[in-house]
Amino acid sequence: MSERVTIKSIARDLGISHMTVSRALSGHPSVLKETREAVQNRARELGYVKHAAANVMRGQTTRIVGLLLPNIVNEFYARFANTMALACEAQSLQLIIHLTGDEAGAERQALARLNEVQAQGVVMVPVPGSDGAMTLKPRPMSVVQLIRQSGADAAPTILVDDDQALQGAVAHLAEKGHRAIAYIGADSRLSSGQSRLASFRAGLERAGVAERPELLFTGTPTAEIGAQRMRQVLGDGAATALVCGGVEISNGALSAMMAAGVSPTGPFDLVGYGDPSFYAWIGGGLTTIGVPVERLAHKAVELMVAASPPPRIHRFEAALIVRPGSPPG
Amino acid sequence: MSERVTIKSIARDLGISHMTVSRALSGHPSVLKETREAVQNRARELGYVKHAAANVMRGQTTRIVGLLLPNIVNEFYARFANTMALACEAQSLQLIIHLTGDEAGAERQALARLNEVQAQGVVMVPVPGSDGAMTLKPRPMSVVQLIRQSGADAAPTILVDDDQALQGAVAHLAEKGHRAIAYIGADSRLSSGQSRLASFRAGLERAGVAERPELLFTGTPTAEIGAQRMRQVLGDGAATALVCGGVEISNGALSAMMAAGVSPTGPFDLVGYGDPSFYAWIGGGLTTIGVPVERLAHKAVELMVAASPPPRIHRFEAALIVRPGSPPG
DNA sequence: GTGAAAGCGCTAACAA
DNA sequence: TTGTTAGCGCTTTCAC
Numbered sequence: 001m002s003e004r005v006t007i008k009s010i011a012r013d014l015g016i017s018h019m020t021v022s023r024a025l026s027g028h029p030s031v032l033k034e035t036r037e038a039v040q041n042r043a044r045e046l047g048y049v050k051h052a053a054a055n056v057m058r059g060q061t062t063r064i065v066g067l068l069l070p071n072i073v074n075e076f077y078a079r080f081a082n083t084m085a086l087a088c089e090a091q092s093l094q095l096i097i098h099l100t101g102d103e104a105g106a107e108r109q110a111l112a113r114l115n116e117v118q119a120q121g122v123v124m125v126p127v128p129g130s131d132g133a134m135t136l137k138p139r140p141m142s143v144v145q146l147i148r149q150s151g152a153d154a155a156p157t158i159l160v161d162d163d164q165a166l167q168g169a170v171a172h173l174a175e176k177g178h179r180a181i182a183y184i185g186a187d188s189r190l191s192s193g194q195s196r197l198a199s200f201r202a203g204l205e206r207a208g209v210a211e212r213p214e215l216l217f218t219g220t221p222t223a224e225i226g227a228q229r230m231r232q233v234l235g236d237g238a239a240t241a242l243v244c245g246g247v248e249i250s251n252g253a254l255s256a257m258m259a260a261g262v263s264p265t266g267p268f269d270l271v272g273y274g275d276p277s278f279y280a281w282i283g284g285g286l287t288t289i290g291v292p293v294e295r296l297a298h299k300a301v302e303l304m305v306a307a308s309p310p311p312r313i314h315r316f317e318a319a320l321i322v323r324p325g326s327p328p329g
Numbered sequence: 330m331s332e333r334v335t336i337k338s339i340a341r342d343l344g345i346s347h348m349t350v351s352r353a354l355s356g357h358p359s360v361l362k363e364t365r366e367a368v369q370n371r372a373r374e375l376g377y378v379k380h381a382a383a384n385v386m387r388g389q390t391t392r393i394v395g396l397l398l399p400n401i402v403n404e405f406y407a408r409f410a411n412t413m414a415l416a417c418e419a420q421s422l423q424l425i426i427h428l429t430g431d432e433a434g435a436e437r438q439a440l441a442r443l444n445e446v447q448a449q450g451v452v453m454v455p456v457p458g459s460d461g462a463m464t465l466k467p468r469p470m471s472v473v474q475l476i477r478q479s480g481a482d483a484a485p486t487i488l489v490d491d492d493q494a495l496q497g498a499v500a501h502l503a504e505k506g507h508r509a510i511a512y513i514g515a516d517s518r519l520s521s522g523q524s525r526l527a528s529f530r531a532g533l534e535r536a537g538v539a540e541r542p543e544l545l546f547t548g549t550p551t552a553e554i555g556a557q558r559m560r561q562v563l564g565d566g567a568a569t570a571l572v573c574g575g576v577e578i579s580n581g582a583l584s585a586m587m588a589a590g591v592s593p594t595g596p597f598d599l600v601g602y603g604d605p606s607f608y609a610w611i612g613g614g615l616t617t618i619g620v621p622v623e624r625l626a627h628k629a630v631e632l633m634v635a636a637s638p639p640p641r642i643h644r645f646e647a648a649l650i651v652r653p654g655s656p657p658g
Numbered sequence: 659g660t661g662a663a664a665g666c667g668c669t670a671a672c673a674a
Numbered sequence: 675t676t677g678t679t680a681g682c683g684c685t686t687t688c689a690c
Contacts, residue, residue: 004469049441049444049445050445051386051445051447052382052445052446052447053381053382053383053385053386053391053446053447054382054386056382057380057382057383057386062382063442064425064446071411072401072407072410072411072414073404073407073408073411075402075404075407078401078402078404078407079402081401081426082400082401082402082428085401085426085427085428086428086430089427089428089435092442094425094427094442094443094446095425095426095427096393096423096424096425096426097410097414097424097425097426098414098418098423098424099411099414099415099418101415106418112378113392113421113423114423115378116378116379116380116381117381117382117393117423118380118381118382140333251606254610255606255610258609258610276607277580277584278605278607278610278611280587281583281584281587281607281611282607282610282611
């Protein structure tokens, strides 16, 4: 265990002032070329690494940003994180990922920790029912909200505009002859829960399909809820098709169908939400609502690094992806 | 934009010494209860957040750890990251994720950045052909290598013991009558590339199936290579089954099959590597080599936070997961 | 071209 | 119980 290598230790080693070392290492012009080279060589030999904390203390901004997600297993979030990580890498930002599990306490703590390390900004999927970043009294961090809009918060927000896609999903199912179409989505604590349900109903009306209140399910947007409601729907057999209103719910519903041995593209038609790669491979291709994840991620980074982004809402349009499904047989 | 709230500003505000504030906030016993409460209240009102960098400067260790992955879209890595993030959260560690894209430059830079922020440790999937953490001359970080063993590095390493599973995969295919079994895996730059190929060949020999050198493919362990080789295999039609030797290759090979409209569970049998949830749903269930991701992740965190873990190799056994596939018909 | 001093926020050690 | 001092690693400012 050798001592930590600092500019002072290098200076001592070379018998010069630590300031000369500092200047030499940061490429300051007024340093004798030979001095500079001597310093740089010695630094390399000794394995000097700049102490980021020291710079932070001097008021310099960190190159750290945060990302708060419910989880990172769902391919939607995984792809978002992947794109964002690459975008950060490109800007030499370091990305700290906190998983909230959609739990308010975890969210609060994650924000606190990011504040402590003086993170430059944070992109977050707000936990349902939380006040979001409002809990950050002194907000040195710039906050970008993703997917969901939380409370009265005045942070820029990136939303998915899925109204047309959801209505299209209903129209698509109606065209295929379905008249008993179920829906599983987030409940009204989430702005997206409200709007998606509204879009679904609008779709029913536009398609001339009667609304069946007993086939409308809302709850917390988790895979478990998705699976549970789907089992219910399959169990009582009243519905012949189903539309999902969220990426977690979609995966949950799908897994419940597969577990029950029911094809999601068979006579019972499922329309998923989000477009993980494997949806294309399930039973001849699952029809789903595609979300432009990569574009969301780039916009998120762009907003986060912006000096002081106005608290605007940025919408990205989702699109219905119709797939053939099982060949009729 | 108000001034930054520090213990000194609170002290000024209350007309006391900043040390008293420090003690009050950190729960030091010898502070008058009323003083402490006054300080804590004021701190809360003002929105004080501790400055992590200041503590780091004083030699305190950061609560930051790093994770280096090729990507985070592959469900294997995503699940690893998810589990590790939760484990870190539980130990109030912050997790910085760097994606290397299996590129040496990115790896080097990521390690450098983690060093700069004084990360406590790092879990990394070494880039093929790199010297791994050897480039870290002064290693204040504890390093844990994952999945692959890199160079002559003396860091603890977590490996998957897939010998039996791979041999089992070949035996399984042989039992189904296959005599022309192809293999796609990583090349010999990777220790795992070598050992998996060896296991595959041992499996052939044990099953009494002749080895066909022209059906053995190795390359960089990416989805692209997997897809490309798979197209080749399907194109020339010499093989009737294929075993994958890596999670990326497996996904790539699968996507190429699906794109070609060939069922991976049909007459041509694919054995995958890794067990993302959807493998169970593809064509009646894809037979694959299951890896205990969650256990790997927990071990990784355990080793990383350990004082000075011996550079041991920790092996976790993979298991062949046989699935029915399409019903014969 | 080089050096000395000061200060970022915090706490250990000593002083009162 | 409370206060003062010093120093962690670094760069900006001013002197030489």
